Amino acid sequence: MKKRFHINRLDHQLYISKSVLLLVLFILSIGLSACGEKSDNSPADSRLIIVGFDGMDPNLTQQWMDAGVLPNFSKLAAQGTFHPLATSNPPQSPVAWSSFATGLPPGEHGIYDFLRRDADTYSPDFSISKTIPPENILNIFGLNIPLDEGQIINRRQGVPFWSDVESEGGRSSVIRVPVTYPPDPIHRMMAGMGVPDLLGTQGTYTLYTTRSLAAAGTSSSRVVRMRPHRSGRIETSLEGPTDPLHEEHQTLSTPMILEPTAEGAKIQLGGETIELAVGEWSPWIRVEFDVLGPISVTGIVRLNLVAAYPRPQLYVSPINIDPEAPVVPISSPADYAADLAGKIGLFHTIGMPEETWSLNENHISDKTWLEMLKTNLDEREAMFFDAMTKNDSEVLVGVFVQTDRVSHMFYRGIDPEHPLYPETDELARGAIEWIYKEADRILGKVMAEMGPDDRLIVLSDHGFAPFRWAVNLNRWLVDNGYLVLKAGKTQSGIAFSNVDWSKSTAYALGLNGLYINRKGREAHGIVEEPEANVIKARLIKELPRWTFTPPQATQAVAVEDTITTEAELEAEVEQEVTPAPGQAVIRQIFDGDVIYAGNANGDAPDLVVGYEPAFRASWQTTLGAVPKDLIEPNAKKWSGDHCITPEAVPGILFTNFKPEQPISQIAQVAAYARKHWKQNQAKTP
Ligand SMILES: [Zn+2]
Structure with missing residues (x-):
């Protein structure tokens, strides 16, 4: 029988050797014995249970509570509290869940966007985790043999509240919370967003x-x-x-x-x-x-x-890491993934398993995609309730991201102004309500399983808005002289392939980031410090003045029978073609120096773009491309989004108690969790 081994990966390179494998096995055995000390199975009293439903929107939640289709959310609101929860800036899941875990603002936890930019190459890079290869590689007979062990690093700084609870003698179970890869060495953790597929990508x-x-x-x-x-x-x-x-x-x-x-x-x-x-x-x-x-x-x-x-x-599907033989650590303790697979069957291990791009590219149908998503939901549910019924952790945290993914892909079904709305069928129009009802069903199960002294917090990291217009921000920067293309070029591919850096002062990359081409920081930076502030001030002033007039709807103007005279006809036609007053594209530009004091990881964007609802950075912008048009209709199924001005997309907060201290911002949940643990400890004789 073949042996399955553990490997580390960087970019397109994999390194493996028997010595590394022995080392990994050794580390695993330490992990297991360390865990053995902690594996106190005594029941947990007065648990703090936190359930996240990624992207659940306060308005939609209220609407469906009012309609009576979310009975468990209504019941919970009546027991304790329900209100919107202010999100992070920008309102992106990795940023917000990092604030949730650590209680820190992005400037201190160091996650500012899904994508960071590599200042040496101006290329997009995954911001959540990174892999460091072994330093010494013996190259012999055409083989690369690593001589020491590589490392996988979670780029999030700060200490999550579940680790604080553990260091004070408590036990935490954390199931699939975003930005928990590699897993923290706690009582029980299944890593979430950040876990790669077997190719080392986020899902190919x-x-x-x-x-x-x-x-x-x-x-x-x-x-x-x-x-x-x-x-x-x-x-x-x-x-x-x-x-x-x-x-x-x-x-x-x-x-x-x-x-x-x-x-x-x-x-x-x-x-x-x-x-x-x-x-x-x-x-x-x-x-x-x-x-x-x-x-x-x-x-x-x-x-x-x-x-x-x-x-x-x-x-x-993407080749998921096998939970029964993981090539990289995906759980804590290391054998928890395999144990769980033995109990609930094989499951998706990749950090973002809802293969949104396959639906976006129409490679699979709405129905097929929703079936895949349901499988994902069932797996998360089985994992969460396995941990919950074990009842051996004072802190239990689980995040269900399926609410977010369905909202992204099916907003076209609830937004009559989305270009794809006319094509949606009953399935597409009902998909978001369906996933909210599923969240309600899971919540009902959680409430039924709780002990009388358990406290429950249900939250989301942000809400949702329509995504009708894709904004090519780098095109605006070119048209306004900030970004300069090489002679003879009118467009650029990703990673700014046609940009002349010797003349460029600012560029956009990621979902909300804007960067100054700073001398001494960027590889070909030209902007000195005092000038950088002038450029920033100009962009902060100019970009919110950018207005956009949507082209007239394509349906022909029906000339009604009531129009009888030439003059009436002319008046009618004129009325139809008069452009609507332009709408602002961007509500506010935030200064990175102000909102990201500390600049952990050194990755903070110089400016953060707060788009108005209905607008979002185009996919090309996120990867550093310059297409032809300034703004394009979003004809993709990825039709709802939240990477806009944070005040427009707050999340939700429900509790089954009246909090002694206000929890109005997602970063305040960590402080509540730490305090709850301390109070419980004080009560225990
Ligand atoms: Zn999302």
Whole structure:
């Protein structure tokens, strides 16, 4: 039998060696014995239970409470409190949940956006975690053998409240809270947003097709062209991680075979043969990538037959790290993931498993995507209630992110002004209400499972707004002379490929960040300190003055029968074509020096863009591109968002008690949790 080993990964390189593996096993054994000391299974009294529903919006919650479809939220509000909860700036999940965990503002916890920019290259970089490779690598016979262990680092600074509780003798269970990778060494933790897939990315799926499909053009997907034999049999392969031992970084792969069946297709993968009908999800399939001799790396995937023969299309999920043989630590203690898989079955381990991009690219249908999301929800629910019924932690925290993902993808179903609204069907129009009802159902289960002295906090990290217009902020910076393109260029690809840095003073990257091209900080910076303040002041003043007039609706103006004269007709037409007064694109620009005192990690943007609802940075802006137009209609299914001015998208807070101290801002939850623990300790004789 093959052995499965642990690896570390940086960018496209993997490193592995038996000595590292022995070291990892040694560390794991320390982790286990340390945990052994703590594994006091005595029941926990007066627990603090915190349930997060990512992106749950106060207005939608109130609306559906009023309609009587969220009975458990209504009951909880009646028992204690319900009010909006101020979010972080910017109102992005990694930023807000980091403030939630530590009680610190972004300037002190150091997470400012999903994406940070690498000042040496002006490239976007994942801001949540980073992997440091082993320093010493022995290069021999074409193999890269690491001589010491690499590291994975959570970039979030500060101490989360659950670690404080632990250091004072308490026990914490923390289930899938964003920005908890690698996991903290506590009583029980399943890492959330930040855990990569087996390729080291945040979720790369593969679409196999016999049609000529343009590659999606994003890093989130791979499109593989399949060529059937006359019988319909297709021999292809699933590409896995890069060979960790070879200098050439060849890709490891495992074979896959498709054959037609009456219902759909028969697929052989990972030593299993399964039959799928069109639209059907497969169970988890374990795939193994042989490295060398007895060494292999395993992951798990799910398949969906998107289209049937004669032109089959097969969707393969990102290759999740196998919870029964994790190549990187995903839980605390290290064997908790495997134990849990033994109990509830295999589950998604990747930090952001709701494969939103596959729906955005129309690679899978609304129905297929919602089925995948339901699986995710079921897994999180099983994990959370497993921890809750064990009743061995004074602090229990779980975050369900599915509320956020459905809101992103189906806002088009509740926003009549979204370009895709006319195309939505009953399923799409009801999706957000459905996930809110699911949240209510889970809340009901939590309330039923609570002890009489347990305290409950239910919160979200931000609310939601429509996303109708994609703003190419870098185009505005070019048009207004801040960002300068190379001679002869009118546009630029991602990572500012056509930008002339010797003439550029400011650039936008990430969902809300604006940076000054500072001398001494950016690789080709030109702006000196005093001038930087002048540029910032100008942008703070100019950008909120930018107005946009939406083009007239495309539906033709019906000339009604009542119009009889030429003059009446002219008047009517004129009325229709008169542009609506322009609306502001940006409500406020925030000064990073003011809102991010401390500038932890040194990543703070110089300015933060607070878009008006309905507007958001375009995907191209987030990656540092300069497309042709200033503002484009958002024709994607990702139709709701919250990366706008924070005052427009507060989250929610419910408690089953009247808080002794106000909790009006998400960062105040940590202080409440610490105080609750201290009070409980004081009560215990
Ligand atoms: Zn979101």
